Amino acid sequence: xxxxxxxxxxxxxxxxxxxxxxxxxxxxxxxxxxxxxxxxxxxxxxxxxxxxxxxxxxxxxxxxxxxxxxxxxxxxxxxxxxxxxxxxxxxxxxxxxxxxxxxxxxxxxxxxxxxxxxxxxxxxxxxxxxxxxxxxxxxxxxxxxxxxxxxxxxxxxxxxxxxxxxxxxxxxxxxxxxxxxxxxxxxxxxxxxxxxxxxxxxxxxxxxxxxxxxxxxxxxxxxxxxxxxxxxxxxxxxxxxxxxxxxxxxxxxxxxxxxxxxxxxxxxxxxxxxxxxxxxxxxxxxxxxxxxxxxxxxxxxxxxxxxxxxxxxxxxxxxxxxxxxxxxxxxxxxxxxxxxxxxxxxxxxx
Amino acid sequence: xxxxxxxxxxxxxxxxxxxxxxxxxxxxxxxxxxxxxxxxxxxxxxxxxxxxxxxxxxxxxxxxxxxxxxxxxxxxxxxxxxxxxxxxxxxxxxxxxxxxxxxxxxxxxxxxxxxxxxxxxxxxxxxxxxxxxxxxxxxxxxxxxxxxxxxxxxxxxxxxxxxxxxxxxxxxxxxxxxxxxxxxxxxxxxxxxxxxxxxxxxxxxxxxxxxxxxxxxxxxxxxxxxxxxxxxxxxxxxxxxxxxxxxxxxxxxxxxxxxxxxxxxxxxxxxxxxxxxxxxxxxxxxxxxxxxxxxxxx
Amino acid sequence: xxxxxxxxxxxxxxxxxxxxxxxxxxxxxxxxxxxxxxxxxxxxxxxxxxxxxxxxxxxxxxxxxxxxxxxxxxxxxxxxxxxxxxxxxxxxxxxxxxxxxxxxxxxxxxxxxxxxxxxxxxxxxxxxxxxxxxxxxxxxxxxxxxxxxxxxxxxxxxxxxxxxxxxxxxxxxxxxxxxxxxxxxxxxxxxxxxxxxxxxxxxxxxxxxxxxxxxxxxxxxxxxxxxxxxxxxxxxxxxxxx
Numbered sequence: 001x002x003x004x005x006x007x008x009x010x011x012x013x014x015x016x017x018x019x020x021x022x023x024x025x026x027x028x029x030x031x032x033x034x035x036x037x038x039x040x041x042x043x044x045x046x047x048x049x050x051x052x053x054x055x056x057x058x059x060x061x062x063x064x065x066x067x068x069x070x071x072x073x074x075x076x077x078x079x080x081x082x083x084x085x086x087x088x089x090x091x092x093x094x095x096x097x098x099x100x101x102x103x104x105x106x107x108x109x110x111x112x113x114x115x116x117x118x119x120x121x122x123x124x125x126x127x128x129x130x131x132x133x134x135x136x137x138x139x140x141x142x143x144x145x146x147x148x149x150x151x152x153x154x155x156x157x158x159x160x161x162x163x164x165x166x167x168x169x170x171x172x173x174x175x176x177x178x179x180x181x182x183x184x185x186x187x188x189x190x191x192x193x194x195x196x197x198x199x200x201x202x203x204x205x206x207x208x209x210x211x212x213x214x215x216x217x218x219x220x221x222x223x224x225x226x227x228x229x230x231x232x233x234x235x236x237x238x239x240x241x242x243x244x245x246x247x248x249x250x251x252x253x254x255x256x257x258x259x260x261x262x263x264x265x266x267x268x269x270x271x272x273x274x275x276x277x278x279x280x281x282x283x284x285x286x287x288x289x290x291x292x293x294x295x296x297x298x299x300x301x302x303x304x305x306x307x308x309x310x311x312x313x314x315x316x317x318x319x320x321x322x323x324x325x326x327x328x329x330x331x332x333x334x335x336x337x338x339x340x341x342x343x344x345x346x347x348x349x350x
Numbered sequence: 351x352x353x354x355x356x357x358x359x360x361x362x363x364x365x366x367x368x369x370x371x372x373x374x375x376x377x378x379x380x381x382x383x384x385x386x387x388x389x390x391x392x393x394x395x396x397x398x399x400x401x402x403x404x405x406x407x408x409x410x411x412x413x414x415x416x417x418x419x420x421x422x423x424x425x426x427x428x429x430x431x432x433x434x435x436x437x438x439x440x441x442x443x444x445x446x447x448x449x450x451x452x453x454x455x456x457x458x459x460x461x462x463x464x465x466x467x468x469x470x471x472x473x474x475x476x477x478x479x480x481x482x483x484x485x486x487x488x489x490x491x492x493x494x495x496x497x498x499x500x501x502x503x504x505x506x507x508x509x510x511x512x513x514x515x516x517x518x519x520x521x522x523x524x525x526x527x528x529x530x531x532x533x534x535x536x537x538x539x540x541x542x543x544x545x546x547x548x549x550x551x552x553x554x555x556x557x558x559x560x561x562x563x564x565x566x567x568x569x570x571x572x573x574x575x576x577x578x579x580x581x582x583x584x585x586x587x588x589x590x591x592x593x594x595x596x597x598x599x600x601x602x603x604x605x606x607x608x609x610x611x612x613x614x615x616x617x618x619x620x621x622x623x624x625x626x627x628x629x630x631x632x633x634x635x636x637x638x639x640x641x642x643x644x645x646x647x648x
Numbered sequence: 649x650x651x652x653x654x655x656x657x658x659x660x661x662x663x664x665x666x667x668x669x670x671x672x673x674x675x676x677x678x679x680x681x682x683x684x685x686x687x688x689x690x691x692x693x694x695x696x697x698x699x700x701x702x703x704x705x706x707x708x709x710x711x712x713x714x715x716x717x718x719x720x721x722x723x724x725x726x727x728x729x730x731x732x733x734x735x736x737x738x739x740x741x742x743x744x745x746x747x748x749x750x751x752x753x754x755x756x757x758x759x760x761x762x763x764x765x766x767x768x769x770x771x772x773x774x775x776x777x778x779x780x781x782x783x784x785x786x787x788x789x790x791x792x793x794x795x796x797x798x799x800x801x802x803x804x805x806x807x808x809x810x811x812x813x814x815x816x817x818x819x820x821x822x823x824x825x826x827x828x829x830x831x832x833x834x835x836x837x838x839x840x841x842x843x844x845x846x847x848x849x850x851x852x853x854x855x856x857x858x859x860x861x862x863x864x865x866x867x868x869x870x871x872x873x874x875x876x877x878x879x880x881x882x883x884x885x886x887x888x889x890x
Contacts, residue, residue, distance in 0.1 A: 060440065066440045066443045068443070068447055112625075112626065112629070116629075118440065119381065119382030119384075119439075119442075119443050120382065122384070123384065123573070124625070126570075126574060127622070131614075134611065134614055135615065144611075246570060250447070250451055253447060286455050286458050286459045287455075289455040290452055290456055292451065293452035295448075296451070297445055297452060298448075300434055300437075300441050300444040300445040300448060301430065301433050301434055304434075304437045304441055511745075514751070514752060517741070517745055517752075518749070520741060520745075521738050521749050524739070524740055525736065525738065527700060527720075528732065528736040528738070529721075529738075529749075530699070530700070530719065531698055531699075531720050531724070531732060531736075532749050532750050532798070533721050533729075533752040534721055534749065534752050535721045535722075536721070
């Protein structure tokens with residue numbers, strides 16, 4: 001077939017989206033001026049949710065690694081921050097040093113865990129999280145399940161603390177999303193998409209499957225470590241049970257599954273939806289949790305591509321273009337049955 | 351010390367019981383059911399409900415709960431797993447995880463946060479023991495659980511090797527497409543396998559309730575135990591599960607001896623060590639670690 | 649009425665059309681040899697009859713009933729058995745267990761494990777051996793035996809001689825001869841043209857998913873088949889009438 005295909009990086013819409021995003025970030029940065037203290041805290045929580053969703057999506061949606069033990073890194077992010085602050089480091093600085101430590105710790109874990117497949121990896125991560133939780137409990141500083149607090153943060157007054165954490169969360173979210181976006185758009189992105197589409201085929205054409213997965217694993221650990229440390233900063237208290245709770249992974253799965261697994265925008269959309277649902281229904285307690293579980297269940301069965309993935313597929317939407325897309329100029333009707341299938345094949349979904 | 355070893359071995363029977371359903375389902379459907387532990391707890395709650403509300407002894411209650419669990423297993427496969435497995439290997443993990451969250455929280459909604467136990471409903475069995483030579487006391491219940499596990503594993507083994515249905519299930523587990531071409535209804539075989547697995551889960555839940563306490567969120571721990579015992583037992587036969595259960599229980603016993611909070615840590619560490627050794631000595635890294643019974647591999 | 653009628657059958661593998669509108673019929677007791685180059689669509693056609701591939705268009709009628717949407721295990725129950733390419737035995741199970749699986753469909757008939765072992769005497773000492781430990785010839789015999797255990801009305805044989813030494817192939821075909829004489833309807837895919845023509849009553853040559861030649865094995869010359877095989881001959885390209 002000798003049609004000349006047009007290869008694009010991004011669409012006009014995606015360029016507009018780029019400008020829009022910059023504007024949104026600036027708006028969010030100045031927003032605390034106009035928001036109540038409670039709203040600032042809620043927005044901080046939203047940023048943390050976006051980080052969690054994006055990082056779990058990086059691992060599962062792009063790396064094909066579904067983990068139900070990501071609370072490991074969330075808890076460790078908080079724990080190391082406590083430890084570092086206790087050793088005399090500035091509490092705000094310790095939040096980020098802690099995440100770096102988490103990233104460093106995740107590397108040896110990846111050597112081991114990435115040899116497991118699918119369900120074995122998923123639940124193996126859970127075992128590691130459970131074990132780490134128990135070991136953290138043994139730390140005298142933590143006092144078992146009683147927990148402790150990030151006391152040194154109390155030297156700052158409440159509003160300074162609130163604003164600083166807000167900006168740190170916003171900056172972390174923006175930076176992590178930018179890193180992920182950069183990864184997906186760069187040469188690693190091609191490898192990631194190849195792995196996502198067909199791991200064996202990717203390996204056979206020379207894609208470094210394990211190396212790429214390890215990169216995503218460490219990035220996700222680091223990002224979730226940041227999120228855990230930031231959560232600690234907002235909550236001050238550290239109870240191991242709260243941070244090493246599988247609920248955190250449940251939230252991540254919910255956000256990504258509903259938003260659209262394997263789509264960059266979907267994770268963000270999922271986090272937003274989760275934030276709204278929590279705001280509206282979080283007070284209903286156990287029914288809220290039942291609803292989350294049931295929604296995840298239903299999405300996995302009937303809409304596994306999530307909201308964004310489904311919309312994108314149907315309308316060819318793309319705001320943030322992380323790959324290339326091939327547009328065949330021929331009218332689909334003229335190409336017979338083969339053509340529409342072709343365009344879907346080549347249309348990258350990231 | 352020998353007393354503790356015997357207690358550990360007997361506890362391993364319970365772990366084998368809860369693990370065999372997990373590895374059985376994995377070997378037939380290639381799915382790790384993350385709702386496995388929650389379903390065991392569901393069974394425990396069902397028995398508790400029958401006992402406390404209608405004064406039905408938990409042993410009699412099994413006559414009601416086990417068939418129910420079989421139906422749940424069948425429905426689980428037909429309506430959830432079959433559909434989500436078509437979407438690839440990752441989706442069933444998410445589906446069953448969602449299911450686990452639903453079950454846990456529905457139980458919480460129904461029964462509250464209190465810890466329950468079936469021990470009050472089984473009379474003296476919960477504390478009676480036999481004295482063995484060397485003044486070793488073994489709990490009657492622990493022995494019953496162990497014997498049940500051995501009988502169940504043996505029965506399952508016989509069923510898989512000696513009956514047509516068992517052969518159909520093994521054929522489906524090896525190659526579902528070819529199984530269809532020789533006349534096996536592989537969808538039916540999988541649904542039956544899921545039903546059988548859930549009966550073992552129901553039994554495990556009953557013993558969980560009799561020998562210990564449980565609450566609505568106890569499923570996660572049971573899932574981890576089941577997974578650990580199944581992986582430690584690893585390749586070979588269903589009897590591997592029993593070995594895995596015993597190793598896990600002994601490691602926990604040893605852990606508890608070393609440190610007051612070492613019980614769970616000991617088990618997790620044993621699991622990781624076995625996993626580590628297995629991964630680095632046998633090159634199994636790219637293949638499944640859990641595998642069937644009557645000798646299967648792919 | 650033909651035992652099997654194929655009407656305008658189209659099978660797709662993704663975007664590829666493996667079978668592109670094929671029609672033919674097979675009468676009771678006939679042995680149809682299906683020949684053609686690799687990728688001509690022979691295996692796909694057999695697998696579609698057995699229910700392993702769904703038709704994109706057209707129908708498969710067996711004993712007068714449309715098989716559309718009928719799953720493979722149900723087709724076995726109705727009397728179609730496939731000996732798949734590469735044998736596809738259950739390697740973790742013994743020879744006897746593999747054979748017994750063939751009985752799952754529960755069709756009445758004369759075939760039993762003992763009769764299969766009598767038909768393929770080389771299997772006798774291997775009865776309790778794991779199928780994964782068998783030689784190529786033993787595996788093929790087991791695969792054929794497994795199909796026979798369902799007492800089929802129609803037996804589909806996909807390249808039963810593949811990977812076997814000529815001597816073993818002779819033995820396998822000698823055993824099959826008995827079946828053919830007993831009136832079992834057979835469709836076989838065979839690369840060896842001479843053998844295909846000598847054992848069959850009808851021959852059909854496929855080329856790029858279509859029937860390039862069809863006729864009585866006794867009246868078609870080897871030369872004609874060879875031409876059809878390479879696409880040099882397009883007689884009766886629409887297929888023989890069903």
